[in-house]
Amino acid sequence: MIKEVFSANIKYMQIMDEKGNVDAPLFPKELSDQKLLEMLKLMMLTRNVDAKAVSLQRQGRSATYAPSLGEEAVNIGTAMALRKDDIFVPAFRQHGVYIARSLPIHLFYLYWMGFEEGNVMPPEVRGFPMAVPVSTQMPHAAGIAFAQKYKKTGNAVVAYVGDGGTSEGDFYEAINFAGVWKAPLVVIIQNNGWAISVPRSKQSAAQTLAQKAIAAGILGIQVDGNDPVAVYKATSEALANSPNGPTVIECLTYRMGMHTTSDEPSKYRNEGDVEAWKLKDPILRLKLHLANKGLWNEKIEEEVSNEQKELIDKEVEIAESFKPDPRSIFQHVYSFMPDVLKGELEESEANGFWEGE
Amino acid sequence: MNMQVNMVSAINNALELSMKENDDVVLLGEDIGRDGGVFRVTEGLIDKFGEDRVIDTPLAESGIIGTSIGMALAGLHPIPEIQFAGFMFLSFSQIVNHAARYRTRSRSSFKVPMTVRTPVSGGVRTLEHHSESPEALYSHIGGLIVVEPSNPYDAKGLMIKASRMDDPVIFLEPTKLYRLTKQDIPEEAYEIPIGKANVIKSGNDLTIITYGTMVHTVKNVVEKKKVDAEIIDLRTINPIDEQTILASAKKTGRVIIVHEAPLSYGVGAEVSARIAEKAMFELKAPILRVASNSLPYPFPGYERFYIPNEKKIAMHIDKIMSA
Numbered sequence: 292m293i294k295e296v297f298s299a300n301i302k303y304m305q306i307m308d309e310k311g312n313v314d315a316p317l318f319p320k321e322l323s324d325q326k327l328l329e330m331l332k333l334m335m336l337t338r339n340v341d342a343k344a345v346s347l348q349r350q351g352r353s354a355t356y357a358p359s360l361g362e363e364a365v366n367i368g369t370a371m372a373l374r375k376d377d378i379f380v381p382a383f384r385q386h387g388v389y390i391a392r393s394l395p396i397h398l399f400y401l402y403w404m405g406f407e408e409g410n411v412m413p414p415e416v417r418g419f420p421m422a423v424p425v426s427t428q429m430p431h432a433a434g435i436a437f438a439q440k441y442k443k444t445g446n447a448v449v450a451y452v453g454d455g456g457t458s459e460g461d462f463y464e465a466i467n468f469a470g471v472w473k474a475p476l477v478v479i480i481q482n483n484g485w486a487i488s489v490p491r492s493k494q495s496a497a498q499t500l501a502q503k504a505i506a507a508g509i510l511g512i513q514v515d516g517n518d519p520v521a522v523y524k525a526t527s528e529a530l531a532n533s534p535n536g537p538t539v540i541e542c543l544t545y546r547m548g549m550h551t552t553s554d555e556p557s558k559y560r561n562e563g564d565v566e567a568w569k570l571k572d573p574i575l576r577l578k579l580h581l582a583n584k585g586l587w588n589e590k591i592e593e594e595v596s597n598e599q600k601e602l603i604d605k606e607v608e609i610a611e612s613f614k615p616d617p618r619s620i621f622q623h624v625y626s627f628m629p630d631v632l633k634g635e636l637e638e639s640e641a642n643g644f645w646e647g648e
Numbered sequence: 649m650n651m652q653v654n655m656v657s658a659i660n661n662a663l664e665l666s667m668k669e670n671d672d673v674v675l676l677g678e679d680i681g682r683d684g685g686v687f688r689v690t691e692g693l694i695d696k697f698g699e700d701r702v703i704d705t706p707l708a709e710s711g712i713i714g715t716s717i718g719m720a721l722a723g724l725h726p727i728p729e730i731q732f733a734g735f736m737f738l739s740f741s742q743i744v745n746h747a748a749r750y751r752t753r754s755r756s757s758f759k760v761p762m763t764v765r766t767p768v769s770g771g772v773r774t775l776e777h778h779s780e781s782p783e784a785l786y787s788h789i790g791g792l793i794v795v796e797p798s799n800p801y802d803a804k805g806l807m808i809k810a811s812r813m814d815d816p817v818i819f820l821e822p823t824k825l826y827r828l829t830k831q832d833i834p835e836e837a838y839e840i841p842i843g844k845a846n847v848i849k850s851g852n853d854l855t856i857i858t859y860g861t862m863v864h865t866v867k868n869v870v871e872k873k874k875v876d877a878e879i880i881d882l883r884t885i886n887p888i889d890e891q892t893i894l895a896s897a898k899k900t901g902r903v904i905i906v907h908e909a910p911l912s913y914g915v916g917a918e919v920s921a922r923i924a925e926k927a928m929f930e931l932k933a934p935i936l937r938v939a940s941n942s943l944p945y946p947f948p949g950y951e952r953f954y955i956p957n958e959k960k961i962a963m964h965i966d967k968i969m970s971a
Contacts, residue, residue: 354773354948405773405949423776424735425707455707459738486707488683494706551775559682617953620946631912635941644960645953 299505301498304525305515309571311579319524324586330371330519331577331587332595334363337387338574339599340396343607344386344403348552352611354405359386361517361547364573365481367391368522368542369449372530376417378439380432380450383421384481388451392416396603400610407623408613425486426452426459429478433465436474436537447475447533449526455486457500466507466539475533477526478504482516483546488559504539516542517573545571617645649835654827658800659689659765662807663727665837667697670725673811676703677712677729677765686731687767687826713739713764717746720762725811730766733820734777747816748791763810763817768796769861769908771824771955773948779823780945781860781909786818787886787918793842794885796820798863800831802883805840813842820885822861845889847896851878854902854968857893857919859883862906862956869961875969885915890922897923901932902968908955911939933971936964 306317322330341360347353359366366387373379379388389399394416402409402421410420422428432450439446456462457480469476480500484491497503504511510529514521522542529538545568549556581587621636622628628636639645653661667673675690675697681704684691694702705712709730716726730736736743743764750760770779787794793815797803803821810817848863853875858866859882870877878896882889897903903923905916916937923935938956946954 355775402947405947405951407947407950423778424738427738458706458708458711460708460710461738486678487686488679488681489704489707493704553686558684615949615953617950620943620950620954621941624943632942635911639941639953642960642963644957644963646959 299502301501301505301511301513303513303515304521305518306520306524307518307576307580309576311576311583313520313580317524318520319527322520322523324581324584326371327577327581328586330367330523331574331581333367333371333387333391334519334574334577335595336599337363337366337390339596339603340390340399341386343603344400345548345552347400347607348403353400353403355551355553356403357384357551358548359384361568361572362481362483362544363387364519364522365479365516365542365544368519369479369526372523372526373449374447374530376444376446377530378435378446378448379418380428380435380448381418381421382425382428382451382453382456382481383423384453385421385451389416389418392418394418396606397609400607401613404610404613406613406615407619426456426461428452429456429461429465430468432478433469433472433474433476436469436476437472439475440472447477447530449477449479449530451479451481453486454480454482454484454491454494454500455489457503458494463503463507466504466509466537469537470507470509473536476537477529477533478537478539479526480539480541481544482541483544485546485550485560487550487554490560499541501539501541509536510538511541512538513541513543516544517571517576519573519577650832651835652830652832653800654830655797655800655803655821656687656689656826658804658831658833659807659821660691660693662804662811662837663690663693664696666727666808666811667693667701669837670811672724673727674701674703674719674724675727675729676705676716678705678707678731680704680729685729687823689765689821690729709735709738710742713742713747716762716764717742717750717760720760721750721758725761725763727763727765727811730764732778733766733768733780733782736764736766736782743786743792743816743818744789748789751815752791759814760816761814763807763819765819765821767823767826768820769822769824770945770951771861773951774823776947779951781907781940783820783885784909784914784918787915791816792886793817794820795842795883796822796860796885797883798822798825798860798881799829801833802840802846802881804833805838806842806883808837809839809842812839820860824861825864828864840883843884843887843889845892846881846883847878847892848881849877849879851876852900853877854904854965855880855896855900856904856906857882858906859885859915861908865956865958866906866961869958869965872958873962873965875965877965882915888918888922893919893923894927897927898930901930902971903931904936904938904964904968906938906956906961908940910942911937912942914939933968936968938964
């Protein structure tokens with residue numbers, strides 16, 4: 292005897308196309324024009340903050356930086372779907388999520404300038420520090436989601452991972468645990484097509500990354516990751532369903548820039564592909580949509596851009612005025628100061644090892 | 649014939665020679681193919697040897713090491729690259745539980761000929777998890793050979809040697825030294841022996857034992873202070889060259905150990921203990937260690953306060969000479 296014991300499929304959702312036209316029956320009613328304007332401004336702010344970060348690095352005013360150019364819809368669409376007390380667990384390219392959650396922008400710059408103090412976030416941000424080792428944050432997210440269920444907070448957790456990150460064992464382990472626990476977890480795969488130089492096609496033989504959810508027995512969907520409305524809707528629905536268990540949302544976007552400022556993409560990819568993706572830009576389509584409604588024009592755009600650039604300059608100034616205190620690297624290693632560490636600190640201070648450096 | 653190369657080119661050349669010499673040598677890792685590795689150590693090798701021997705893997709460190717162990721067990725000689733030492737911890741289980749143990753647990757009926765390459769140490773303002781110095785961790789396991797060259801000549805010779813060995817070798821490449829200096833080295837293959845330290849400068853007043861990034865800092869300090877120091881570059885961290893260390897300690901009677909890895913439970917402790925056990929009564933002063941503080945590696949904005957600098961080394965030289 293042979294019989295089918297299981298079958299599954301993965302759906303793809305797009306609501307706003309490249310020209311800014313929407314699929315009306317799918318359009319979420321709660322996204323008012325005002326909300327859409329907020330969405331656009333947050334995506335623009337993310338892009339402006341990002342451009343400034345690249346320029347700071349190029350001028351030697353910041354350490355290596357991982358740009359998020361072109362991926363703003365994934366960050367802002369998901370962040371706007373989060374409810375006030377929901378929690379996010381980022382990888383390292385979720386700049387827009389921090390911005391949408393009102394992280395003071397100077398802290399963002401401080402982190403990338405190379406100071407741990409950038410991770411001292413106001414509690415209302417409801418997010419964790421970036422995780423650089425790929426996918427290692429994913430099991431934490433499952434644990435944080437478990438704790439929400441255990442403590443009956445009613446909050447959900449949104450965790451981010453890249454396409455490359457889905458190849459790590461930690462990714463599978465996290466969605467598997469969350470599935471077993473029916474934990475309130477939403478996994479956002481920010482599939483930008485590239486893990487540094489390795490294309491999505493070499494990352495997995497699976498047709499979609501969303502289908503990895505199926506093996507964990509949880510929900511999975513693929514969305515146009517440059518459509519902030521589809522990203523928003525998929526995330527909202529997953530959050531609403533989170534008391535029943537986790538969802539994986541694969542967002543198809545594209546890394547328009549380099550992996551980090553140390554990377555040189557022309558070595559391994561065709562710049563023609565990048566050009567094609569420019570037409571699918573998430574900010575462009577939302578501008579077109581709002582312009583069609585008479586809510587956006589060049590004058591408004593200039594005003595908003597100027598306002599944002601002014602804010603960014605002020606925030607950079609605050610970040611650059613930070614004076615590192617070498618003692619801080621000793622003071623936060625343990626909940627107390629062990630004698631041997633105190634001895635090392637005193638030796639450094641007494642002998643002036645830090646001076647003239 | 650000789651060539652003038654930096655450490656990146658020296659290792660690249662060693663990999664090429666090893667691949668030509670032995671068809672069973674394969675390279676695998678993240679971004680090592682078309683991109684040539686994030687530090688360009690494998691640059692051009694995909695064009696010379698093809699995608700079957702220079703493999704861009706999915707992003708999974710445990711997978712890279714685990715499959716490498718499998719390849720090695722099946723007769724290949726994999727040379728995996730882990731992009732940064734901080735990411736190698738994701739493969740720690742495979743290295744500790746399998747690579748290090750396969751030989752002894754099968755009484756040499758199975759072996760793991762594999763050379764794991766990874767960039768280590770800091771000083772170049774990289775992001776979190778990109779600057780660790782984990783040599784003591786791997787040396788502590790037993791079953792793993794741990795080498796760390798400080799110059800292009802040693803890098804090439806150690807890589808050639810590792811690629812011809814039947815043991816798992818952890819090959820640590822100091823990021824800061826990749827392009828720091830060029831050196832005249834032979835074009836053909838040559839070996840640097842495993843477990844042999846290099847006395848890079850002989851002297852009579854004190855012995856400074858170091859390796860990796862700190863070799864250069866120590867050389868600078870010794871030059872500036874015009875002190876008659878003997879400088880030993882360990883090159884192999886495990887198994888350690890006790891003979892060379894003891895001979896020098898007995899000769900000068902004063903020993904300072906310098907490394908970039910944190911002080912507590914570091915290589916300095918091991919070296920110091922062996923000297924104390926076997927040459928204690930020939931010492932003129934207590935052994936000193938100069939190392940980074942006993943902390944996790946800080947963010948780049950703080951690394952200049954963390955890594956031992958010339959001033960710190962110089963003060964320890966003054967201290968031991970006045971003891």
